[in-house]
Amino acid sequence: MRVGLVPGVWSYGLGSVSTVLAVHEAVRHAGHTPVLFAAPHFQPILDRLGVPAVPIPGPTRAAYPDDPVLRLDDLLSRSAYADRDLVETVLAAQLRQFREYDVQVLFHDYDLTTVVAGALAGIPVVSPVTWPDHLSFGRGSDGWQPMDTRALAAFRPALRRTRHPEAMSLSEVLFDWSTRLVYPLTPRMDPLVGLHSTGEYLGPLTATTLDRGLAAGPPDWPRPGHTGVLAYSSGPPMDADWYRRHCLAAFEGTTVDVLIAAGRSDGAGPRVSPAANVQLWPLLPLRDLLGRAGALICHGGRGTLASGVRAGVPLIVFAGGDPEREYFADMLARQGLAANCAADDWRPERLRHLVRQAAAARAARTTPAPVTPTGAGLAGAGLTTAAGLTAGGSATRGAARVVEIMQELTATPSRLAVLAR
Numbered sequence: 001m002r003v004g005l006v007p008g009v010w011s012y013g014l015g016s017v018s019t020v021l022a023v024h025e026a027v028r029h030a031g032h033t034p035v036l037f038a039a040p041h042f043q044p045i046l047d048r049l050g051v052p053a054v055p056i057p058g059p060t061r062a063a064y065p066d067d068p069v070l071r072l073d074d075l076l077s078r079s080a081y082a083d084r085d086l087v088e089t090v091l092a093a094q095l096r097q098f099r100e101y102d103v104q105v106l107f108h109d110y111d112l113t114t115v116v117a118g119a120l121a122g123i124p125v126v127s128p129v130t131w132p133d134h135l136s137f138g139r140g141s142d143g144w145q146p147m148d149t150r151a152l153a154a155f156r157p158a159l160r161r162t163r164h165p166e167a168m169s170l171s172e173v174l175f176d177w178s179t180r181l182v183y184p185l186t187p188r189m190d191p192l193v194g195l196h197s198t199g200e201y202l203g204p205l206t207a208t209t210l211d212r213g214l215a216a217g218p219p220d221w222p223r224p225g226h227t228g229v230l231a232y233s234s235g236p237p238m239d240a241d242w243y244r245r246h247c248l249a250a251f252e253g254t255t256v257d258v259l260i261a262a263g264r265s266d267g268a269g270p271r272v273s274p275a276a277n278v279q280l281w282p283l284l285p286l287r288d289l290l291g292r293a294g295a296l297i298c299h300g301g302r303g304t305l306a307s308g309v310r311a312g313v314p315l316i317v318f319a320g321g322d323p324e325r326e327y328f329a330d331m332l333a334r335q336g337l338a339a340n341c342a343a344d345d346w347r348p349e350r351l352r353h354l355v356r357q358a359a360a361a362r363a364a365r366t367t368p369a370p371v372t373p374t375g376a377g378l379a380g381a382g383l384t385t386a387a388g389l390t391a392g393g394s395a396t397r398g399a400a401r402v403v404e405i406m407q408e409l410t411a412t413p414s415r416l417a418v419l420a421r
Contacts, residue, residue, distance in 0.1 A: 001032040001410050004103035004123075006056075006094075007042055008110040014210065014283070015303045016109040017045060019128060019184060021207035023107050024051070026399035027406075035101045037094065045283070049209050054101065056093045057086070071323060072171045076112065076151035084154040091117055091158055098123060105406045112170050115177050116155065119162040124409040126402060127178035129199060130185060130302050130324060180405055184398075185306060200405075203398045204306035210285040217284045218270075222257035222292060226277070227359045230293035230313070231260040232286060232304055243297065244271070244280050250348040252278055256355060259293075261286060295358035300325030309337055314358035317341060 005024050007016040020036070027034040038046060039058025046053050059080040080086050094117040098106070106125045108114040118125035152170055159167060167173045175181065181199030222228030229251070231243045240262035247258045253275040261284035271280040286304065290296065290311035298304045300319040305328055308315045315338035319325035332338035339345075339354055 001027075001406060002102050002104050003027045003032060003034050003406060004098055004101065004106045004114075005034055005036045006106065006108040006111045006114045007038060008108065014045070015301050017042065018207045018210055018303055019109045019205045020107065021049075021051065021209050022205040022399040023402050025207055025209060026403045030400075030403045032403070032406075035103060037097060048283075051209060054097055056097060057090050071147065072110070072174065073151060073169050074148045076170060077148035079151070081112070082150040082154050084157065087113065087154045087158065091120070095121055104410045107402060107406070110174070112155065112173060115173055116158050116162070118179075119164060119177050120158070124179040124406075125177070126180045126182060126405055126409070127174060128182050128184050128202075128205065129175065129178075130183065130328070179409060182402060182405065184302065200401070202401050204303060204310060205398050205402075206287065206303065206307065210287075217259060217261070217281055217289055218279060221259050221279070221289075222294075223277075226255045226257045227294045227355065228292050229256055229258045229295050229297060229355055229359075230286070230289050231258060231297040233260075233262065233299045240280055240282075244278065246346045246348075246351065247278050247297075248273055250351040251355075256352075259284075259289065261289070294362045295355050300329045302328060305329075305332065305338075312362070314338070314361045316345075316354050316358060318343075318345070 003023075005020045005027075007020045024034040024036060036046070036051060036053040037056045038053040039056060041059060043053070043055070076082070090113045094113055098117060098121055103123060106114055106118050106123050107128075108125070109128060115125050115127065117123070147169060152167075155170060155173075159173065162177075164173075164177055167176070183199050183201050184203070184205040185201060229247075231247060233240050233243050240260055243260045247260065250256075251258050252273055254277065256277065258278045260278070260280040262280065262282045269282075273279070286307055290307060290313050293311075293313050295316055296304075296308045296313045297316045297318070298308065300317045300322065302324070305315060305317070309332065315329075315332060317325070317329040317332070317338050318341050319329045326340070329338055329340040333340040339358070341354070345351065345354060
């Protein structure tokens with residue numbers, strides 16, 4: 001089986017790469033052939049990891065929009081994919097490369113051109129998603145602002161060349177045109193998905209390639225007698241420099257050792273504060289660091305949250321208004337596993353309080369039953385740990401299950417013939 005893998009063209013950090021590389025590793029382990037196709041802005045990190053990729057057109061860099069309150073269509077409409085010529089160029093290149101490499105099944109991370117190319121070429125597409133349906137994820141609910149349709153208009157000529165009914169949003173394309181939907185989550189992270197979705201829980205998708213190819217970070221963090229706070233962010237508006245400024249203001253010279261792990265590389269090496277207790281490192285894998293952390297400050301990406309919950313680390317989440325991140329931060333806050341924070345919580349005294357609260361919960365190593373705080377978000381929510389989260393029916397098979405699904409989709413030649421018609 002030859003599997004095509006495509007990280008999201010507008011993704012700007014390690015999350016999309018880690019998701020796709022996890023499946024890349026599982027495909028190879030199962031004795032099949034993975035082929036990674038990547039846009040130019042992924043090449044530096046793939047080169048650093050030593051992972052070969054077939055180049056496909058795309059933006060040379062993926063900048064996160066200034067306004068983070070975005071749905072998928074809004075996000076793509078504020079990206080290079082509002083350009084019809086670019087969409088057609090990428091689609092043509094993908095179709096050509098998928099045929100040249102004899103791709104039999106596709107896996108991607110929020111890459112809409114891959115979904116459309118699969119529909120045009122009759123190739124099954126497995127899509128990881130994190131919302132129950134395209135209405136929740138894409139068009140929103142009553143009272144939401146109108147969807148930005150510039151990207152949809154750019155994709156429209158290509159969409160009409162397929163045999164699918166006309167889509168009203170690109171999120172509808174993602175959810176309804178994919179052959180199979182999978183959820184890189186545990187049920188406890190989002191119990192609503194299991195009630196409303198046709199997809200399947202997998203558990204987190206993480207790649208060991210990142211652990212081997214990236215620096216491990218400072219071996220003496222945190223120092224004896226100090227509280228270790230791990231902070232992770234991959235892009236603006238609250239990027240690693242933002243984290244550094246606010247952590248310096250709150251913790252410099254204290255017994256809190258802050259290690260900020262940037263999800264993207266700016267070419268600079270580690271930066272250590274004058275008091276040596278606030279450090280910023282580029283491109284650190286989180287897996288080996290979470291066991292040493294008393295708290296995790298993060299932006300609320302699904303992979304980061306899943307990793308933190310799985311490791312039993314209390315989460316301090318600054319979602320910044322992003323609807324997907326706010327959703328998961330709120331879901332975990334209702335279970336006492338996270339603090340869903342607002343901009344005011346970056347104040348030094350507030351951040352110190354949140355870290356003390358999280359570190360105490362981490363030290364207690366308790367796992368009470370899920371509770372719903374009386375207030376919304378941070379108010380009234382106590383932080384607890386989540387040891388043993390994957391017990392009780394949670395999905396833990398991850399990327400190996402994705403490979404099984406791919407084998408099911410490619411086992412019957414008649415299935416491919418039907419898709420191609």
